[in-house]
Amino acid sequence: MPADGDLAEAASVLRSGGLVAFPTETVYGLGANALDARAAARIFEAKARPGFDPLITHLADVADLVPLVGPVPPAVAALAARFWPGPLTLIVDRPAAIPPIVTSGLATMAVRVPEHEHARRLIAAAGVPVAAPSANRFGQLSPTRAEHVVRGLGAAVDVVLDGGPSRCGIESTIVDARGARPVVLRLGALPVEELAKVTGPVTVRPGSSGQPVAPGTLAAHYAPRTPLRLLAAGGPAVGGAKAMPAGLRRGYLAFRDRPAGGWAAVELLSAAGDLTEAAARLFDALHRLDAAGVAEIVAEPVPETGLGRAVNDRLRRAAATWHPAG
Ligand code: TXA
Ligand code: MG
Numbered sequence: 001m002p003a004d005g006d007l008a009e010a011a012s013v014l015r016s017g018g019l020v021a022f023p024t025e026t027v028y029g030l031g032a033n034a035l036d037a038r039a040a041a042r043i044f045e046a047k048a049r050p051g052f053d054p055l056i057t058h059l060a061d062v063a064d065l066v067p068l069v070g071p072v073p074p075a076v077a078a079l080a081a082r083f084w085p086g087p088l089t090l091i092v093d094r095p096a097a098i099p100p101i102v103t104s105g106l107a108t109m110a111v112r113v114p115e116h117e118h119a120r121r122l123i124a125a126a127g128v129p130v131a132a133p134s135a136n137r138f139g140q141l142s143p144t145r146a147e148h149v150v151r152g153l154g155a156a157v158d159v160v161l162d163g164g165p166s167r168c169g170i171e172s173t174i175v176d177a178r179g180a181r182p183v184v185l186r187l188g189a190l191p192v193e194e195l196a197k198v199t200g201p202v203t204v205r206p207g208s209s210g211q212p213v214a215p216g217t218l219a220a221h222y223a224p225r226t227p228l229r230l231l232a233a234g235g236p237a238v239g240g241a242k243a244m245p246a247g248l249r250r251g252y253l254a255f256r257d258r259p260a261g262g263w264a265a266v267e268l269l270s271a272a273g274d275l276t277e278a279a280a281r282l283f284d285a286l287h288r289l290d291a292a293g294v295a296e297i298v299a300e301p302v303p304e305t306g307l308g309r310a311v312n313d314r315l316r317r318a319a320a321t322w323h324p325a326g
Contacts, residue, residue, distance in 0.1 A: 007118070010159045011125035014039075019046060019156070021135040021149045022122050023163025024114040026087045026172050026189050027142040027283065028149050029058065029132030030157065031122070037099035040131050044101075046156035049138040054104040055131040056089050056172070057111045060124035065111065068129060069095045075177040075199050082198050085115035087168050087189035091176040102131045112172055118163040134171060141224055141290065141318075144169045144283045169280035170310050175202070187310040189279065221317040222283075224290035226251070228297040230319040233304065233312075251289040253299035253315075265292035275307040282311055286318065 010020045017039040020031045030046065032039035034057045044051060059065060062084045065072065069092045072080070076090050094100070094109040103109050111129075114120065123130050134142040135149045135157070143149045146162035173188035175195060184192055184204045196202050249264040256273040258266060267285035269278035289297045299315050302308040 006161065007121055007125055010122055010161055011127075013158050014122070014126040014130060015128065017042070018158040019043065020122070021143075021146070021153065021157045021160040022116075022119050022132070023146070023161060023166060024058075024116045024119045024132075025167045026114070026170060027144055027166050027168075028135040028146065029114075029119070029130075030135035030149075030153065031058070031130040031132040033126070034058075034098055034102050034129040034131035036128075037101050040099065040101045043131065043133060046153060047133060047136070047138050049133065051101075052104050053133075053138070054106055054110060055102050055133050057098060057102060057109055058119065058123055058130045058132050059111065059113050060120050061085075062113055064113075064129070065092075068097065069093065069109070069111070073178050075182060078198055079175065079177055079182075079195065080113075083190060083194075084113040085120060086113070087115070087172040088112060088195075089172045089174040089186075089188075091174070091178060091185070098129070108176075110174060116163060116167075118161055122161065139221055139223060141286050142171060142222060142283050144280075144287075148283075148287055165280070165284065167280060169282055169284065170307070170314065173310070187313045189307070189310065191306040192309065193306060221320075222314045223318045223320075224286050224297060226290050226294060226297050228286075228299055228315075228318045230315050231298065231300045233301045248295045249293070251292050251294040251297045253285060253289060253297060255300055255302045264294050265289055269302065269311075275302060275305070275311065278302050279307045279311050282314060 014020050014033050017036055019042055021028055022031055030043055032043050062080055072092055089110045089112040091108050094103045136143050136152045144166040146160050149160050168189035171188045173190040174186040176183045182199045182202045184202055251265040252259050252263040254268050267289055269281050301312045
């Protein structure tokens with residue numbers, strides 16, 4: 001836990017238009033005062049993020065939603081009541097108090113109440129809503145540790161709060177629950193099955209090419225610098241590829257079983273075959289493989305169920321940078 005003085009200092013940096021990277025249970029966020037257009041602009045600059053990719057506004061408490069945005073549709077209220085604080089982002093109408101740069105000009109705004117204690121105390125102490133994307137450069141691996149933020153963004157950030165490794169390790173699930181049937185815009189740390197228990201059937205809209213609804217769903221995203229090749233699920237290629245190909249130094253990202261052969265680096269997501277643990281370790285493992293000096297990362301998909309869907313989604317996007325998806 002950071003000292004109260006550090007949190008107070010970070011909160012005052014936020015209030016005066018600065019950038020504070022802070023831990024959340026999903027990934028680390030790069031925060032700025034969401035009421036301040038110039039502060040929000042600094043986020044886009046620090047991340048080299050295109051202006052068309054809107055930010056998520058973070059609140060300290062569920063009770064802060066309606067005072068900021070006004071009355072919300074019943075399904076939005078029900079999901080907020082059930083899952084906040086937690087790894088769920090909801091789409092609402094953008095209130096006049098939030099400058100359009102935060103939402104990239106959209107009439108809607110993405111909002112969530114993070115669960116991580118540091119995040120909630122920071123936002124409460126700042127006394128303003130906090131716009132925060134993941135604290136990485138655009139398109140690169142998301143940060144799940146303070147050191148990932150420092151390595152990726154360095155001097156572009158005024159303060160980095162260290163809250164240890166992120167518990168979920170994968171971004172929030174984004175849901176538009178304003179209509180008759182909720183639509184998942186980004187698979188994430190809250191499994192679709194959990195949402196459906198509250199709202200009934202939900203639709204999962206995979207990112208399509210063209211004008212993205214949630215640009216975190218761009219085909220090429222969350223990518224390491226090293227080319228990543230994703231193996232086919234359960235196909236014969238998996239077993240075959242587990243033998244070390246001659247010549248190149250390659251890294252291997254495995255789900256539960258250590259691959260045979262002399263891979264230069266191997267990361268195991270969960271020896272117990274647990275998808276929650278696999279999600280929590282995903283980006284950290286990719287950061288390590290990326291730093292291992294290998295020519296290629298070979299990754300195997302995890303089971304396509306629960307959190308596994310979000311893990312496979314991130315792996316497909318990481319692979320798409322180098323092997324455009326058909
Ligand atoms: O877990 C998370 O959500 C983390 C932590 C820091 O809260 N944040 C995060 O932010 O992943 P970012 O900026 O990396 O991803 C936010 C996604 C983007 O893909 C963006 O397009 C989408 O949210 N988004 C933001 N506003 C939106 C809106 N009004 N409609 C649809 N999608 C929106
Ligand atoms: Mg991001």
